Amino acid sequence: MRILIVDDSPLICRQINEIINSMEMNWEIWMVDTGEKAIELIDKNDIDIVFLDIVLPGISGFDVLKFVRRIKEYGDVYVIVMTSLDDDEVIKESFSLGANDFIRKPINQVELTYRLRAAVRLRNYQYLYKSALNDLQEKNKELIELTKKLKETQDVLIQNEKMSAIGQLAAGIAHEINNPLGFVITNIETLGKYIEKFKKIIEEYDKVSKSICSDNQIDMEGVIENCKRISELKKQLKFDFMVEDIDQLLDETMDGLRRVSHIVQSLKRFARSGLDGQASYEDLNDIIEETLLIARNELKYDIEVIKEYGEIRQIYCNRGEIGQVILNILINAAQAIKSQPNRTQKSHIWIKTWEDSDFVYCSIKDDGPGIKRIYLNKIFEPFFTTKDVGKGTGLGLSISYDIIVNKHGGDIWAESEEGSGATFVFKLPIRSKLLENQI
Incomplete structure (x- = not known):
């Protein structure tokens, strides 16, 4: 520890020197009697602690103090001002110029000893701080390099996340397709049985037709008998019911096939859109409906979706x-709603859309467990997740932020109170950033 004593009194210098040496620490002590010499030493050496007299021949202690604070960082030199002046203004001026502490003359050994120990303790803390700061700067350089590498793989991770979402939904979508496909198959099987019965009836009509159209004399009694047999057969095969049921079977079959086609087309559009970077004018309400169809299996058993669509303009997205x-x-x-094992009440998700003069808005609110306040500022950060290991990559909301804010020029935020559900709101500009980039 390097200590500089600046005082024009040899007696004072010697007294301070003896007190310091009595503390039996590893000191390097310098003594000067003018402000000019003090400035020269401080300028060329790393001094830890300065005992500085205010009244000096030539330049004053105030001038030395000004010089110290001009060329050294505040934590680099600990300055203890010494004065015999009984004037509080001197003390005020000293602290305003950057002094750390003061001692009044004549010097009291106990006072100087404890003030010096405090100064040494503070300087040691400053050394530790600088060391930690240097380590932090090195780690920051490493972090910058790591961030650069992460950005290089960002596109790959984003695409993987989307494929993961599609894969997660595929099983549910297959289940959604199975339902209409199941009754389509059943209806077709029933229609097949009806056709076999119709064939039998047609065969009987064909016999009657052939007997009437033959060159032989018509046996009217035989024709009448055949007609009676056909009538009995139609009753036996429930012909009237089949005729009425066919229209309903065909309507149900077409409805089921349309549902299957709609699901497949929605999934196809979701999977491919975004990869080609194509944008167009779209109705946000339609996009929500299509997405609900894809996610229907995740929601339908546990959650009621309540929709409040506003009259909104199309957006370029x-x-x-x-x-x-x-x-x-x-x-x-x-997933948040389903994470509540003891929940007994019906779960809900509310979806609302509206617009103002510049933006179209969408809010999606749930009555799940909510988000802890400490997480609200982190949820859009890459790789941040509160899910168990293996159940989330932490990229979903980060990707969402990038899409809404960086790609479309909108904004997205979350509002939540723990235990009271969460609300996510995003807005998209009427005049999109994507459209401006094309002009």
Whole structure:
């Protein structure tokens, strides 16, 4: 520890020197009697602690103090001002110029000893702080390099996350397809049985037709008998019921096939949209409906979706990317609700859309467990997740933020109170950033 004593009194210098040496620490002590010499030493050496007299020949202690604070950082030199002046203004001026402490003359050994120990303790803390700061700067450089590498793989991770979401939904979508496909198959099997019965009836009519159209004399009694037999056969095969049932079977079959086609087309559009970067004018309400269809299996058994669609203008956007944002929020809401094992009440998700002069808005609110306040500022950070290991990558909301804010020029935020559900709101500009980039 390097200590500089600045005082024009040899007696004072010697007294301070003896007190310091009595403390039996590893000191390097310098003594000067003018401010000029003090400035020269401080300028060329690393001094830890300065005992500085205010009244000096030539330049004053105030001038030395000004010099110290001009060329050294505040934590680099600990300055203890010494004065015999009984004037509080001197003390005020000293602290205003950057002094750390003061001692009044004549010097009291106990006072100086404890003030010096405090100064040494503080300087040691400063050394530790600088060491930690240097370590932090090195780690920051490493972090910058790591961040650069992470950015290089960001596109790959984003695509993997989307494929993961599609894979997660595929089983549910297959289940959704199985339902209409099941009764379509059943209806077709029933129609097949009806056709076999119709064939039998047609065969009987064919016999009658042939007997009437033959060159032989018509046996009217035989024809009448055949007609009676056909009538009995139609009753036996429930012909009237089949005729009425066929229209209903065909309507149900067509409805089921349309549902299957709609699901497949929605999934196809969701999977492919966003990869080609294509944007177009879209109705946000339609995108929400399509996404709800894809996520229906995640929601239908446990959650009632309440929709409040406003009359909104079309926006220029990438349909698949906006659908991905909505899907991420819906899946998070559904999983949060299902994470409540003791829940007995019906669960809900509310979806609302509206607009103002510049933006179209969408809010998705759930009545799940909510988000802890300490997490609200972190949920859009890459790789942040509160889910168990293996159940989430922490990229869903980060990707959503990138899509809404960086790609479309909108904004997205979350509002929540723990235990009271969560609300995610995003807005998209009427005049999209994507459209401006094309002009």
